[in-house]
Amino acid sequence: MSTLRRVWRLERAGSLERLKLQVESLPEPAPGAARVRVEAIGVNFADIFACLGLYSATPAGAFVPGLEVAGVIDAFGPGTEAQTDFRVGDRVVGLTRFGGYATSVNVGIEYLHRIPDRWSAAQAAAWPVQGLTAWYALLPLGALEAGKIVLVQSAAGGVGLQALEMIEACRARVVAVVGNDDKRRFLIEQRAIDPALVLVRDPRRFGAQLDDALRAAAVDGFDCVLDAVLGGSFRPAFDRLRPQGRYVLFGAAEFMPHSSRPNYLALAWRYLRRPRLDPLAMISANRGVLGFNLIWLWEHAERLRSAYLELERLLRRPPHVGALLPFDRAPEALRLLQSGATVGKVVLEAS
Numbered sequence: 001m002s003t004l005r006r007v008w009r010l011e012r013a014g015s016l017e018r019l020k021l022q023v024e025s026l027p028e029p030a031p032g033a034a035r036v037r038v039e040a041i042g043v044n045f046a047d048i049f050a051c052l053g054l055y056s057a058t059p060a061g062a063f064v065p066g067l068e069v070a071g072v073i074d075a076f077g078p079g080t081e082a083q084t085d086f087r088v089g090d091r092v093v094g095l096t097r098f099g100g101y102a103t104s105v106n107v108g109i110e111y112l113h114r115i116p117d118r119w120s121a122a123q124a125a126a127w128p129v130q131g132l133t134a135w136y137a138l139l140p141l142g143a144l145e146a147g148k149i150v151l152v153q154s155a156a157g158g159v160g161l162q163a164l165e166m167i168e169a170c171r172a173r174v175v176a177v178v179g180n181d182d183k184r185r186f187l188i189e190q191r192a193i194d195p196a197l198v199l200v201r202d203p204r205r206f207g208a209q210l211d212d213a214l215r216a217a218a219v220d221g222f223d224c225v226l227d228a229v230l231g232g233s234f235r236p237a238f239d240r241l242r243p244q245g246r247y248v249l250f251g252a253a254e255f256m257p258h259s260s261r262p263n264y265l266a267l268a269w270r271y272l273r274r275p276r277l278d279p280l281a282m283i284s285a286n287r288g289v290l291g292f293n294l295i296w297l298w299e300h301a302e303r304l305r306s307a308y309l310e311l312e313r314l315l316r317r318p319p320h321v322g323a324l325l326p327f328d329r330a331p332e333a334l335r336l337l338q339s340g341a342t343v344g345k346v347v348l349e350a351s
């Protein structure tokens with residue numbers, strides 16, 4: 001039997017104003033899939049880029065945004081229950097390659113994972129995308145180890161806060177960069193980071209700010225940089241990597257338009273001014289840049305189970321939900337995240 005659901009859909013990418021709330025029926029899950037009654041949906045920066053038509057992985061034509069949900073399994077596709085440990089009634093998080101902005105979704109069982117005990121649905125929906133991003137950036141790519149020092153851009157954001165937890169769990173050290181004083185205060189008060197190691201990014205003197213922080217930490221450079229901002233802060237941070245240092249690049253928040261639709265002229269200007277590196281200089285300086293897009297994991301679902309085990313090993317507390325909005329206010333949630341002012345995760349509550 002099909003089930004009725006509500007979804008946020010765009011007929012085509014290009015503007016946040018194209019998001020429309022619709023009621024439709026969801027077909028029965030196919031073999032290998034489960035139906036999840038959604039309780040909470042994680043809002044990601046990528047959702048905004050997708051709606052604006054600036055994210056290459058976005059489906060052509062009409063699409064429902066959303067990369068992650070948390071909820072309860074309420075049905076399985078034919079023959080599926082016999083192939084899985086999941087049962088109807090289990091609380092799960094699910095990765096969705098788009099389609100998550102819905103009150104009910106069908107998800108392949110390989111993309112489901114049980115919600116850790118005592119977590120709310122909102123905390124669970126705040127976990128997979130940003131947790132996997134922070135983990136992949138810090139461990140497989142960043143080669144994080146005890147004693148190393150990591151520069152984390154947007155450290156009070158969704159990915160940033162989860163990265164801070166993992167750095168602490170690995171007994172490594174951090175210099176945190178944020179965009180405003182409120183976020184700095186949050187990190188000092190709520191995450192007990194040494195005030196000398198929390199910087200409010202000032203594009204005019206970012207290099208000098210980093211030097212002050214390195215002096216305060218009594219080190220001569222960073223072992224790893226996590227950066228999804230790009231733009232003017234890239235070069236000063238790259239130049240302060242130690243030999244064997246790894247610059248992990250996974251986003252370009254500076255390209256985020258601050259209106260409902262992109263200003264293509266402004267984007268082209270930013271694109272032309274994007275940082276460039278000389279590969280020959282990288283050899284002599286013994287520093288590297290690594291880039292990734294997590295959507296790649298979608299094609300390698302067999303790796304998810306071990307990745308989630310790693311996330312659980314590194315967990316110290318549930319993700320911080322900074323804003324919880326009802327499902328009907330999805331466009332407002334996107335605009336809030338787009339503003340760059342949020343702390344932690346923005347989550348939609350579906351029931």
Ligand SMILES: NC(=O)c1ccc[n+]([C@@H]2O[C@H](COP(=O)([O-])OP(=O)(O)OC[C@H]3O[C@@H](n4cnc5c(N)ncnc54)[C@H](OP(=O)(O)O)[C@@H]3O)[C@@H](O)[C@H]2O)c1
Binds near residue numbers: 153154
């Ligand atoms: N490659 C991947 O697979 C992957 C996966 C997930 C996320 N990401 C990227 O990781 C970053 C963090 O994602 P998130 O979902 O956790 O978001 P978030 O960090 O909670 O929010 C984005 C942050 O970007 C910073 N920012 C810098 N310039 C900005 C601008 N011009 N407009 C708006 N914000 C700006 C703001 O923090 P500050 O001002 O404090 O720096 C803002 O809070 C994003 O860039 C996202 O695209 C990449």
